[in-house]
Amino acid sequence: MVKRVKPAAKRASAGSKFPKVAGGELITLLDFVRFAVSRFVEAKLAFAHGTTDPVAEAAFLVCEALHLHPDQLEAFATARVTAAEAKAILELIERRVRTRKPAAYLVNKIYMRGLPFYVDERVIVPRSFIGEILDSHFGSGEDGNDAVLGDPAEVERVLDLCTGSGCLAILAARHFPNAQVDAVDISKDALAVAARNVGEHGLETRVTLHRGDLFAPLRDARYDLIISNPPYVDAEGMAALPPECRAEPKVAFDGGADGLDLVRRILDDAGRHLTQQGGLLCEIGRGRERLEAAFPQLPLLWLDSEDTEGEVFWTSAADLG
Template sequence: MVKRAKAPPKRLRVRSKPPKVSPGELLTLLDFVRYAVSRFNEAKLTFAHGTTDPVAEAAFLVCETLHLHPDQFDTFATARLAAHEARSILEVIDRRVNSGKPAAYLVNKIYMRGLPFYVDERTIVPRSFIGELLDSHFGGQDGEGPSLVDDPDAVEDVLELCTGSGCLAILAARAFPNAQIDAVDISRDALAVAARNVGEHGLQDRVMLHRGDLYAPIANRHYDLIIANPPYVDAEGMAGLPPECRAEPKLAFDGGADGLDVVRRILDQASHHLKSEGGLLCEIGRCRSALEAAYPQIPFLWLDTEESEGEVFWLAAADLQTP
């Protein structure tokens, strides 16, 4: 019997009364970023939703409020703001400090691999390492490293499990231009967000959304590639989630006592849904030790990214066959 970790006392965030700042005191985009970083540091915010530090998050919020792409920040960094723009930025900074919500929910936007996606409280804020791996290890936009598939153009069928907002399914459609993508989630709310993103990226004919529990909606179909970013937070991690993560759907985090409840089901059934030359790409966070202990006979190939090490594995279909 696995004992669940005792929940630590919840970290309460005290709502701070915003300081009185005249829009005229802060002039440029850089001024507002510096001010936001000071507020964020004072409030001890958590950054794990597309940005990893207060400077990046402040720049993201400033750009979104001004309807600028993040890549345009440097161009306008020293530009002065109109009074109404300044008021809007101060308002969103106050909301970020006091709401306990991820920045992406406040502006209904997140970027993955340079592409914009809609997001709201109905789905987890996407921040998967798999997006980078589709480019770096599958002949995608980077296409310079070793590829785990012989020819991305030859990939015909991709299944994404636990799709959430649909971002990875859309990135898979970009990485594999001739593939049809089946994207599955158990949450009706999440699929509503995914449908919006699929429509906004014009992929209604290539990305099919299915509601159901993992493989159930796709019956006996077989795929060249299965992608999964399932819930994988263990009991101890769930007890210590920061306020920003508690604002997201619990269903998208909770992986059971050891974090592997859903991962096990994906692994145990994957061979029944992969073509002979196919493979499984799955993100599991910090569960590597537990997974390798649970499946000592399986030769997991661990793929690193710029910001992760040993949090995503690849398995060829042949490695999933039981002896």
């Protein structure tokens, strides 16, 4: 005679790793988001890789496990989660806590300006403010947002230095509809990821990838706009990077002793690669004071985003000489 297993025993056995959770205490998407937030806070995780806090990270991972865009969370917040879905969510949460890897690496995806991009350990997880600033400061004239660059339709050539995953080059191609975009990176591995993203966004005819050291592969080409999110972490910052950042390529962070090694080189050479009315848009993190001290005669216009102040600057071709 075959002995039947009681339902409660089945649940305890199947959920030995997460006994209470598997017992049915977490039911809706919102329940799992709350559980993830508690686990992340308890584990003292670091958040700087596309999400800025444990709530946003929890929502991102829960939605990815369920194949939902993050914007859909609110619509499905009270929807029930199946047993198979619950298992996938819980495993993803525990991997985030156990490995301390950025969440984007666990799901091979990150969103910028609502668009999905493929990422893996070959590239830094993109989290630049430049994508937002392209939208907010280089507009079509509404609310005076054309004061810096003018009509996006008039931009014909854009350069993205240190492109990494290619996300800024792709966002620039979408924002400047008539522009050809060159994107440069020194890393062969990073360019492989960028090529995948360019292809997935259908921009092979408008975005050209180049391997090399900053301006070296471009010869005498000139651009209406140069954008760059280069390595800018100083030596002190490199020593204090959290485990999440240490999972990313070191070359994408290390800006030398004061964080300005590549920024200096970009400023020294950018003028020779800009059209007369062009300009440089560059992100430098918390290096504003050091940069202003190093280039006291250079006019820098600091552009703010929703989440930061004084981390991205604009300077014109005329000022760069």
